[in-house]
Amino acid sequence: MASHEQQKAATASTLGFVTVVEDAEDGLFGGYLVLNLAGRPVEFHCTAPIRPNRAQEILYGPTLQPYLFGEQIGRTLIEKATARPLVVCTDHASMLAVRDVIDLPVALVLGDQNKTESDLSGTINSSGRQWRIDAAHGPEAQQPHFELGRNRLAVSPSAATDRQTILDRLGPVAGSFDLAEPFGRIREAIDEARRGGR
Amino acid sequence: MKPVFQAIDPSEGLSWRASGPPEVSSFDVCPAPPTVHSASAEELLYLPVDTACPLELASPRPVVVKVPLGGTCRPRVRSFSFLNLDGTGIASGTHGPTSCATVSASVELGGNSGTGIASGTLVTTSTRIRPPEDVIKLEDRLNYVLQPSLEVLLTERALRFPHQPFAFQYQGVAFLYPRQAAILADEMGLGKTMQSITAIRLLVHRAEVRRALLVCPKPLVTNWQREFALWAPELPVTAIEGNQAKRAWQWELPDVPVKIANYELLHRDRALLDRDHPALDFDLVVLDESQRIKNRHSATSQAVRSLRSRRRWALTGTPVENSTEDLVGIFEFLAPGFLSPDMRPRRMGRTVADHVLRRTKEQVLVDLPPKLFRDAELSLSPEQADAYQLAEGEGVVRLNQLGQELSIQHVFELVLRLKQICNFDPATQASAKLERLEADLEEVADSGRKAIVFSQWVQTLEQLRDRLGRFRPLEYHGRVPTARRDAVLAQFRDDPSCHVLLISYGAGSVGLNLQFASYVFLFDRWWNPAVEDQAINRVHRIGSSGPVTVTRFLMLDTIEERIARILEEKRELFDTIFSDTASQRKLSLTQDEIFSLFDLKSPPESAKAA
Numbered sequence: 001m002a003s004h005e006q007q008k009a010a011t012a013s014t015l016g017f018v019t020v021v022e023d024a025e026d027g028l029f030g031g032y033l034v035l036n037l038a039g040r041p042v043e044f045h046c047t048a049p050i051r052p053n054r055a056q057e058i059l060y061g062p063t064l065q066p067y068l069f070g071e072q073i074g075r076t077l078i079e080k081a082t083a084r085p086l087v088v089c090t091d092h093a094s095m096l097a098v099r100d101v102i103d104l105p106v107a108l109v110l111g112d113q114n115k116t117e118s119d120l121s122g123t124i125n126s127s128g129r130q131w132r133i134d135a136a137h138g139p140e141a142q143q144p145h146f147e148l149g150r151n152r153l154a155v156s157p158s159a160a161t162d163r164q165t166i167l168d169r170l171g172p173v174a175g176s177f178d179l180a181e182p183f184g185r186i187r188e189a190i191d192e193a194r195r196g197g198r
Numbered sequence: 199m200k201p202v203f204q205a206i207d208p209s210e211g212l213s214w215r216a217s218g219p220p221e222v223s224s225f226d227v228c229p230a231p232p233t234v235h236s237a238s239a240e241e242l243l244y245l246p247v248d249t250a251c252p253l254e255l256a257s258p259r260p261v262v263v264k265v266p267l268g269g270t271c272r273p274r275v276r277s278f279s280f281l282n283l284d285g286t287g288i289a290s291g292t293h294g295p296t297s298c299a300t301v302s303a304s305v306e307l308g309g310n311s312g313t314g315i316a317s318g319t320l321v322t323t324s325t326r327i328r329p330p331e332d333v334i335k336l337e338d339r340l341n342y343v344l345q346p347s348l349e350v351l352l353t354e355r356a357l358r359f360p361h362q363p364f365a366f367q368y369q370g371v372a373f374l375y376p377r378q379a380a381i382l383a384d385e386m387g388l389g390k391t392m393q394s395i396t397a398i399r400l401l402v403h404r405a406e407v408r409r410a411l412l413v414c415p416k417p418l419v420t421n422w423q424r425e426f427a428l429w430a431p432e433l434p435v436t437a438i439e440g441n442q443a444k445r446a447w448q449w450e451l452p453d454v455p456v457k458i459a460n461y462e463l464l465h466r467d468r469a470l471l472d473r474d475h476p477a478l479d480f481d482l483v484v485l486d487e488s489q490r491i492k493n494r495h496s497a498t499s500q501a502v503r504s505l506r507s508r509r510r511w512a513l514t515g516t517p518v519e520n521s522t523e524d525l526v527g528i529f530e531f532l533a534p535g536f537l538s539p540d541m542r543p544r545r546m547g548r549t550v551a552d553h554v555l556r557r558t559k560e561q562v563l564v565d566l567p568p569k570l571f572r573d574a575e576l577s578l579s580p581e582q583a584d585a586y587q588l589a590e591g592e593g594v595v596r597l598n599q600l601g602q603e604l605s606i607q608h609v610f611e612l613v614l615r616l617k618q619i620c621n622f623d624p625a626t627q628a629s630a631k632l633e634r635l636e637a638d639l640e641e642v643a644d645s646g647r648k649a650i651v652f653s654q655w656v657q658t659l660e661q662l663r664d665r666l667g668r669f670r671p672l673e674y675h676g677r678v679p680t681a682r683r684d685a686v687l688a689q690f691r692d693d694p695s696c697h698v699l700l701i702s703y704g705a706g707s708v709g710l711n712l713q714f715a716s717y718v719f720l721f722d723r724w725w726n727p728a729v730e731d732q733a734i735n736r737v738h739r740i741g742s743s744g745p746v747t748v749t750r751f752l753m754l755d756t757i758e759e760r761i762a763r764i765l766e767e768k769r770e771l772f773d774t775i776f777s778d779t780a781s782q783r784k785l786s787l788t789q790d791e792i793f794s795l796f797d798l799k800s801p802p803e804s805a806k807a808a
Contacts, residue, residue, distance in 0.1 A: 038354050039346040181324065181347070188326075188343040196336060 013037050015170075016085035016104070017182040018074050020092055021190045027051030029194065030073030031186035034083045037173050039182075045080050046190050047073055070097025078102050086169040091183045096156040105162040105169070109179045110145050110152040149174030323349060325368040330377050331552040348372045352396075355403045360428055363392065366562040371396045373555045378509050379532040381488070383556040383776075386515040386735025388563070391425045394484055394513055399430040402455045407481040407509070409455065413502065414486035416460035417680060417705065422486070426456065438463060446470050450477045461490055465501040472504065480507040488512035489728075491531055492524035503531050515735070516728030517554065518772050522546055525775065529553075547775040556776050559738070567745045569738045574634055575752045578620070581628040586619045586756060594796050609793055613757055620753040621658050621722055631721060631751045632665060638749065639669050642717050643697040648690065649717035650699050652706070652733050654724060659700040662721070670695050675702035687712070703729055712736040718748045723758060727769045760795050 014034050021029045027049040034043040050072060052064060060067045074095050078088060079102075088106045090096065099106040145154040146163060148170055155162040170177075329342040345351065348368055363371075370393035374380055382390050401407035414422055419437050426435045438448045438459040448457070449470055464471070471478055483505050485491065491499040510532045518524045522543055529537045532553070537546060559569075578586055593612040597604055622629045635651065642649045653659050656675045663671050672690050674683060683705075690699045691714050699715070703724050715737045724730050738746040752758050 033344065035346075039350050041344040044340060044344055184326075185344050185346075188328075189340050192329075192336065192339045192343055 014042055014083045014085040015177075015179075016078065016081070016083075016088040017179075017186060018077055018088055018090050018095060018098070019183045019186050020069055020073055020095065021187055023049065023194075026194070028068060028073065029190045030069075030077050031190045032074075032077035032081060033182055033186050033189070034081055034085055035182060037177070039177070041185075042083055043081050044186075044189055045077050046186075046193050047076060065094040066097035069094040070099075071101055074098030075101045078104070087166050089179050089182075091180065096154075099156040099159045099162070105165045106156060106159070107162070107166050107170075107179070108154040108156075109183075110154060111180045148179075149177065151177075151179045153179070323365045323368055325349060325365070325372045327351075327372045327375055332378070333376070342376055348375070348400075351400065351404075355400070357396075357399060357403065359396075363389070363396070364562070366557055367393050367396075370555060370557075371400070374511060375400060377511070377553065379511075379529075379536070379553055381512045381514065381517055381528060381532070381550075381554045383514055383517045383554055385556075385558045386732050386739060388557060388559065388739075390513045390515070391422070391486075392429050394511065395426055395429040398456065398482065398484070399433060401482065402433060407455070409477065409480045410457070410482040410484065411480045411505065411507070412456065412458045412484045412486065413461060413464055414458065415490065416462060417683070418486060419458055419460055420684070421710075422458050426458075430456075438467075442467075442470075450475055452477050461498050461502070464505075465497050468501050468504065471501075478506065480505060482509040482511065483507040484511045484513065485528075485531065486513045488514045488528050488531070489516050489519055489524060492519065492527040494523075494527040494530045499527060499530065503534070515732055516772075517556075518775055519726045519728040520768065521771070522775065525550065543771065543774045554776070567738075569734070570745055570747045572747065572749045573752055574631075574749050575754050576630045576634060577754055578756065579623065579628040579630045579633075581623040581626045582619055582630065582753075585623050585625065586616060589615055589619055590757075590796075597796065606793075609796065613761075613795065616757040617722055618655065618658070620756050620758050621653070621655070622661055627661065627665075630753070632662070634751070635662075635719060635721065636666065638717070638719070639666065639698060643669055646694065647717065648697055648699070648715040649719060650701055650706075650712060650715050650733075650737055651719045651721055652701055652703055652724075652730075653721040654703050655722070656702055658721065659702060662700050666698060666700075669698045671698040671700050672696055673700045675700070675705045678705070701733075703733055706733065706736065710736045711739065713739050716744055716746060718746065720748070720750045723750065723752070723761060723765065725761075725765075727765045728772070730765075757795060 014036055016032060016034050018030065018032045021031065023029065028051065029049050030047040032043075032045045033041060036042055050068065052060070052068060056067075057064060069092055074088075074090070075098055078098065085104065088098070088102070088104050089109050090098075090106065091109050091111075093108055096106055096108055145152050146167075147153075148167060151174060153166065155166065325348040327342055327345060327348055329339040333339050333342070348371060367389050370382060370384065370388075370390075374382060374394060374397035382393060384390050384393075398407065398410050398412075402410070412422060419439075423435060423437055426433060433456055434454050435456045435458060436448055436451060436454045438445055438457055440448075445463070445467055449467065451457075459467075483502075485502060491502050493499060494503075512528050512532060514528070517528060522541065523539055525546065526537045526539050526541075529550070536553075537549060541549065577583075590612075593615065597608055597612065600608060618624070621631060639649060651659075651662060651671075653662070656677055659673060659675055663673060670693075672686050674686050678686060686699075687710065690696050690712075699712070713736075718734050718737050720730060720733070724733075734746070734748050738748075752762055
């Protein structure tokens with residue numbers, strides 16, 4: 001994984017934003033937007049919808065969502081991109097699992113719009129089926145957050161050193177960058193892509 | 199040039215990459231640096247909001263206070279104030295130009311020094327530019343939705359404003375910016391000028407527009423020049439004027455991003471404009487007061503439609519004045535064939551929905567002072583009543599006698615004659631309206647306020663001028679030379695002894711900012727309510743300091759009362775097209791209706807809208 005990332009041209013002046021949009025009928029759509037430090041889009045990728053099969057539901061149990069978000073969606077999107085950002089940001093706690101499979105610091109952006117594990121705990125409906133998400137297993141559940149400019153962030157417990165890396169890399173731009181804003185763009189873009197234009 | 203996004207491998211999802219840097223516009227004229235009072239660098243004070251800060255100056259003077267902020271959203275400070283902790287020298291503050299990271303407020307200190315608290319409510323707006331419905335390709339739509347907010351786009355180009363726009367004005371800019379064909383139909387006074395200038399400004403700075411032409415009524419050319427200087431000071435603007443040789447030279451100027459021309463001149467210069475010259479291939483043509491082209495068979499409409507342009511916008515507070523034909527006429531310029539005259543109003547409303555943005559003050563300006571209507575329903579004076587009955591009786595008899603030769607012009611002549619008698623008795627100059635107006639103006643003058651009086655006749659205005667001398671009335675109408683009109687408005691604004699401006703609908707119903715007045719009198723009624731609304735909104739607009747009282751004079755049991763009924767029905771037509779909730783009513787003031795004012799039967803061959 002790391003070697004694949006290293007093959008890519010370094011794009012030091014970009015930030016990555018990855019999120020997941022849930023649709024009751026179609027399943028989960030992933031979206032990944034790379035912005036330059038002025039907030040302008042450099043790359044955008046989104047996935048076709050995915051939904052777990054019965055075997056995955058049984059095998060992954062409470063870790064199903066981190067698996068879907070992190071390994072299935074996040075990893076696929078980030079590897080697809082050409083740009084190698086300074087930091088990858090997400091607004092889904094379960095997406096922090098992607099940190100285990102990519103060689104980039106990953107920040108969970110906390111805020112009003114943030115999807116915490118408890119928001120998603122319970123059920124995800126897909127074609128009438130339900131599968132269980134166990135909030136207690138969320139990787140961010142006990143993760144302390146930290147402030148960066150006007151942003152409230154957290155990192156994966158399995159990559160605690162990311163915190164200092166993020167502070168170093170985003171410190172100069174934190175005052176002028178609302179890290180929660182780009183997720184709205186991704187959701188709109190996914191919505192457009194689902195409709196396939198007009 | 200916009201970034202290009204390419205679709206990659208759609209079977210496994212979709213990918214887009216930006217390619218190619220945007221082009222950068224450059225201008226020959228350097229923008230003047232912004233004025234920040236006379237404060238030296240040391241006097242620029244950076245105060246955190248809600249934090250006590252010492253403030254010491256050698257002498258009382260204006261200083262600029264900056265409140266540091268973070269974030270990509272453009273902030274706005276409302277009710278900014280600086281209070282000395284000892285309770286003295288309370289400073290006044292207003293919000294000023296803002297940038298991404300700071301909010302500036304001009305603060306005039308009451309004393310030399312003090313320790314105070316800068317406080318204010320920070321309001322941030324984040325306005326997304328969404329793709330219009332007619333943008334079909336997915337990559338093009340994504341190119342819009344993936345961009346940052348309008349506020350960020352403006353900030354990154356260092357495009358600042360003299361006043362912080364309202365959120366709905368940002369939305370108006372975001373509406374215009376991506377559209378090839380658009381009508382900004384906001385009610386008068388909501389800042390269509392500022393919104394369109396800002397959209398043009400952004401398009402020019404992003405090199406999406408290199409040559410824009412703004413067309414407006416002749417009296418508004420200088421107003422547009424002023425507004426461009428205010429809202430886009432860095433943009434070179436040329437008003438097309440002078441003799442034909444000069445105009446020919448101006449039309450062909452290659453490096454002027456914005457040219458302004460009036461409608462009449464466009465018609466006169468049609469041969470010049472038809473030439474094959476790159477400077478005459480416009481990227482954008484904007485029509486101000488676009489109801490001027492509602493008649494698509496008029497020479498003005500044909501001249502405007504012959505312009506070569508990729509984008510076409512129309513600005514009007516009254517896209518429908520009389521009938522749906524008006525809207526069809528405007529769309530013949532915006533997108534020929536898009537509408538057809540036989541569409542039903544409701545369907546027409548749905549068809550144009552994505553191309554028309556219409557907001558009313560009630561919808562967006564919750565803080566705007568109220569507009570109060572009073573219908574002054576009066577009875578004719580005995581002299582007027584005698585003259586009226588005689589004129590109407592004789593007039594109707596004469597119309598009946600015309601038989602097959604009866605035309606709408608004959609009826610109009612009688613209507614106008616009767617309306618004039620409603621204003622003044624031609625023999626004695628008696629006027630019930632004037633008596634009431636004088637009484638009301640006494641109150642206006644005593645309270646130190648100002649009033650506008652509208653009439654459709656210059657003669658009536660001159661009669662009023664002669665009879666209202668003690669209020670020092672000023673005049674603004676067709677007989678006042680264009681060169682003197684700005685001075686008249688300035689005197690009305692600045693001279694506290696001038697309480698009344700007598701103004702004609704023709705000269706003063708569009709483009710003027712008279713928000714320092716508090717009263718509007720409609721001495722007689724115009725033929726359609728949209729023009730009346732425009733007239734009223736000269737006063738009731740952004741900047742109005744208090745409630746605006748509108749008095750509509752109406753003589754009972756006269757032609758005015760009958761016309762008022764029809765006007766109300768026309769107002770409902772507008773609602774039918776631009777509101778889903780309004781019920782469908784009478785469509786327009788038809789010839790039949792005009793004839794029915796006198797219980798006359800319309801000639802069978804025509805039933806056109808008047």
